[in-house]
Amino acid sequence: MSVRGRPAGGRVRRTAAALLGARARLRWAHLILGGALLMPYWLLSTVVLSVFSDRVGAFSGSFRAQAAAYLLALPMAAVTGAVPLARPMSVAVARVLCGVPAELFADSPALSRAAKARTAAWFTLHVGLGGLVSGASLALPPFAAATMALPFSPGLRESRLGDAWGADHRWWVVLGVPAGLLMLLALAAAAAAAGALLARRAPVLLGPTPADRLAAAERRAAELAARNRLARELHDSVGHALSAVTLQAGAARRVVDAPEPDLVFVREALAAIEGTARRTVGELDSVLGLLRQGEDDGEQSAGPGLEALDALLAHSGLKVACALEGDPVASVPGPVSREAYRIVQEGLSNVLRHAGAVPLSLRLRAADGELEVTMENPLTGGAPVVRPGGGRGLRGIAERAALLGGHAAGGPARDGAVWRLTARLPLAGGRR
Known part of the structure; x- marks a missing residue:
């Protein structure tokens, strides 16, 4: 019982x-x-x-x-x-x-x-x-x-x-x-x-309701896009700085170890390292500021544009021959200018990683309603640098161009003599 x-x-x-x-x-x-x-x-x-x-x-x-x-x-x-x-x-x-x-x-x-x-x-x-x-x-x-x-x-x-x-x-x-x-x-x-x-x-x-679920999915997509944008900003800014600093520090170390060290070159290398670090810290603060405010609020502090191109090239650690056509600094809308700056920055980082301190030609052409960015550097024939997990530079450049309605591509050119990176950014993409 x-x-x-x-x-x-x-x-x-x-x-x-x-x-x-x-x-x-x-x-x-x-x-x-x-x-x-x-x-x-x-x-x-x-x-x-x-x-x-x-x-x-x-x-x-x-x-x-x-x-x-x-x-x-x-x-x-x-x-x-x-x-x-x-x-x-x-x-x-x-x-x-x-x-x-x-x-x-x-x-x-x-x-x-x-x-x-x-x-x-x-x-x-x-x-x-x-x-x-x-x-x-x-x-x-x-x-x-x-x-x-x-x-x-x-x-x-x-x-x-x-x-x-x-x-x-x-x-x-x-x-x-x-x-x-x-x-x-x-x-x-x-x-x-x-x-x-x-x-x-x-x-x-x-x-x-289904409309609520659709709105929630759109919010999640917007949040994911914002996170991807921040990831690209951090990747381009910090990645370029580390590549430039590594190159300058390596060159300075080799000069110091030489029988007759060139102290002037060492001072210039250390000054370039200091300048790159200061600039990158400022960019990092700007990017991290986007995490503390909305995308619209942070639009004005989204990062440098083509107006900062001279400083970027001066501290890149590369000999860059730059040609500007159509006054791209003044005529390009802010969003396009910022994305173009990041594309050039990532292109410089890729050259430093894979080719070293080789001459580089850069051409920016603003005409026919678009900004064309072309970068060329000689192929050294050495083995490319492979990072754990694979690099994301070219993919990030393509994503930046696609967000503005443009496209980007990179690969060997001139019968394999040079590496060419080309990005086409519609100027209308920065006014939407």
Whole structure:
């Protein structure tokens, strides 16, 4: 019997928890709140109905009048539920009291027609069930208590309640206690069922609509694009600086170890290292500043443009022959100018990594609605530098060009004598 009794006891405990447990009590409170929210609509309904009937009033004892006011209050509540801010307010309450995971809700205001319709349906369901459960919670417990007191109170047995129960028959009066307990149990079961119904419908009616999911996907794509942009900024800025510093430090070390060290060259190399480091720290602060503010707010501090090209070439560690056509510094929009600067910077870094201190030719041509960047350096024939995980320089350059509606490509040219990097950036891409 003990073995058989354990499952029965477990079922009893589970039933008691479902009816009177912490979650059931929270959902009951949620329903009571819905009943409180229904009251203004119900009172307004009684005023409206009193215009058509003298027998209808806020405190009328007529069940038909109160039922009519209840039914008229529901569409009024639905209109209120269609207000955009109704969804975040309903979500805030339902998240706490319904026991539904927070990630299933949509916190933003309901802006689309589908979202407003769902929120209105939820609000109507909440206040509708809440009004019924609240009314039963107010009326049924006193009635059940009086019913259970019938066998012990002659006064109650002589009252209208006793007449309703047939209190003149002793055997019927004895059933008052179990009947009252059944009423309270039925109230608890009805409240638990209504709370469970709300909990099941909450993710459907207060969850994200397809339009909300699309907007969330667009936000995630924008955030990912911003993260990729920051990664490219850090890669280009820091990568170029480290390549230039490494080249200058290596050259200075070799000169110092020479039998007759050229101290002037060493000083120039150290000054170039210092200048590159200072400039890179400033660029790094600018890029990291984007992490502390929105993309739009950080647009003006997004990094240097072609106006800083001379300083970049002077501290690159390479002999660069630069040719400008069409005044690209003044005529190119800011976004295109910044992306072009980063493309040149990454091109310099690639030359330092793969070819060393070789001569480089750079041409920037602004004409026909686009900026063309061309970089050429001789191929040394040495093995290219391979970094763990592979380099991302050319891919980053191609991504920068693609964001502006252009394209970039790199590869051997002139029968393999030189390496050529070409990027074409539409000037209109910087004005969008």
